[in-house]
Amino acid sequence: MKTMDLQELEKRFQEKIDKEIKIEPNDWMPDEYRKTLIRQISQHAHSEIVGMLPEGNWITRAPNLRRKAVLLAKVQDEAGHGLYLYSSVETLGADREATIDDLHSGKAKYSSIFNYPAVTWADIGTIGWLVDGAAIMNQVALCRCSYGPYARGMVKICKEESFHQRQGFESLVTLCNGTPTQKAMAQDAMNRFWWPALMMFGPSDDESPNSAQSMKWKIKRFSNDELRQSFVDATVPQAEILGLTIPDPNLKWNEETGHYDFSPINWDEFWQVVNGNGPCNKERIEARTKAKEEGMWVREAAMAYAEKRALKKTA
Amino acid sequence: MSNREWPLWEVFIRSKQGLNHKHVGSLRAPDATLALENARDVYTRRSEGISIWVVESNYVHASDPSDADSLFEPSDTKVYRHPTFYEVPDGIKHM
Numbered sequence: 001m002k003t004m005d006l007q008e009l010e011k012r013f014q015e016k017i018d019k020e021i022k023i024e025p026n027d028w029m030p031d032e033y034r035k036t037l038i039r040q041i042s043q044h045a046h047s048e049i050v051g052m053l054p055e056g057n058w059i060t061r062a063p064n065l066r067r068k069a070v071l072l073a074k075v076q077d078e079a080g081h082g083l084y085l086y087s088s089v090e091t092l093g094a095d096r097e098a099t100i101d102d103l104h105s106g107k108a109k110y111s112s113i114f115n116y117p118a119v120t121w122a123d124i125g126t127i128g129w130l131v132d133g134a135a136i137m138n139q140v141a142l143c144r145c146s147y148g149p150y151a152r153g154m155v156k157i158c159k160e161e162s163f164h165q166r167q168g169f170e171s172l173v174t175l176c177n178g179t180p181t182q183k184a185m186a187q188d189a190m191n192r193f194w195w196p197a198l199m200m201f202g203p204s205d206d207e208s209p210n211s212a213q214s215m216k217w218k219i220k221r222f223s224n225d226e227l228r229q230s231f232v233d234a235t236v237p238q239a240e241i242l243g244l245t246i247p248d249p250n251l252k253w254n255e256e257t258g259h260y261d262f263s264p265i266n267w268d269e270f271w272q273v274v275n276g277n278g279p280c281n282k283e284r285i286e287a288r289t290k291a292k293e294e295g296m297w298v299r300e301a302a303m304a305y306a307e308k309r310a311l312k313k314t315a
Numbered sequence: 316m317s318n319r320e321w322p323l324w325e326v327f328i329r330s331k332q333g334l335n336h337k338h339v340g341s342l343r344a345p346d347a348t349l350a351l352e353n354a355r356d357v358y359t360r361r362s363e364g365i366s367i368w369v370v371e372s373n374y375v376h377a378s379d380p381s382d383a384d385s386l387f388e389p390s391d392t393k394v395y396r397h398p399t400f401y402e403v404p405d406g407i408k409h410m
Binding site (some may be wrong): 153 | 319320321323341342343345349356357358361377379380381
């Protein structure tokens with residue numbers, strides 16, 4: 001009898017999804033749907049938070065006040081995006097601090113792109129253009145996710161992110177129209193970030209076993225390879241305007257498919273970085289753990305103060 | 316490390332004078348004063364609002380989605396509560 005009930009609930013759940021009815025926090029949902037979302041949204045939140053590190057590194061070294069104000073605003077947005085996402089993961093019954101501890105212990109992942117260092121100023125423009133560009137491609141699709149709180153968060157995030165990509169592109173236009181050294185710096189950043197940016201869409205469809213279920217539940221609307229292709233198609237003409245060369249000798253327009261062809265991705269590198277062996281994995285996790293541990297006294301003091309004041313009020 | 320987490324607060328923003336406060340999300344803060352300050356930083360970085368309400372999430376009571384039919388169906392069947400239910404002869408104006 002019990003299993004019949006579950007089957008019936010699952011059937012009704014899928015009917016709602018098929019009719020494009022959003023799922024809200026108190027609605028019944030399969031355990032696996034909840035788990036998939038907790039994993040995906042918390043990892044998305046971690047990516048926003050860890051993503052502040054490579055850029056934060058350049059706030060004090062921005063070349064002028066305008067760029068500095070812009071970079072500060074962008075990094076502050078990433079913090080906000082992380083917070084929207086942690087609050088949406090809490091609607092699923094997950095414990096916010098536990099998800100953060102999973103990040104620090106290495107159990108939870110975050111976007112592998114943030115394990116690459118930002119070594120020159122051109123990297124900051126390139127991160128805005130390519131990394132935020134790829135993130136937007138992913139996030140626009142997530143605005144139609146079947147889970148209401150996640151979809152609504154994505155709408156807000158996408159609105160804010162479009163400035164991130166534009167400021168990056170604008171910064172690169174300036175460098176590419178500058179001295180030969182500046183142009184070379186931009187090309188060097190492009191060479192280092194192009195492939196990691198393509199890897200941001202995740203493994204190929206045939207290597208992505210959970211994708212089919214996520215598509216059926218409309219958590220995902222497009223496959224990893226479809227989104228990656230859209231990103232390449234959108235980005236190649238932008239690189240041409242900058243006068244930058246994409247580091248792929250096999251990149252060419254395919255009349256027949258109406259898309260750009262590109263070389264196979266080095267998945268060994270991708271898995272190496274995902275599994276903790278990228279250039280900055282250790283540094284990133286150390287920075288996050290230190291922030292929590294060394295900042296804990298502030299949280300505790302604020303709580304103690306709030307409790308003291310509450311007591312005074314009732315006294 | 317402390318085991319006591321900051322409480323969760325629901326955030327409501329009035330986007331401009333004359334409109335109602337609308338739920339925008341939630342956040343954690345030790346007390347109402349800091350919840351308001353954090354809500355300012357997290358939810359109004361682009362002039363989204365002119366007024367903020369924060370309510371500790373514990374105090375929000377929600378209807379059960381599985382009761383939706385019995386709660387809301389009765390009003391679905393009362394079409395005569397809408398003006399379009401009534402026929403008005405041709406030529407009648409301002410009604």
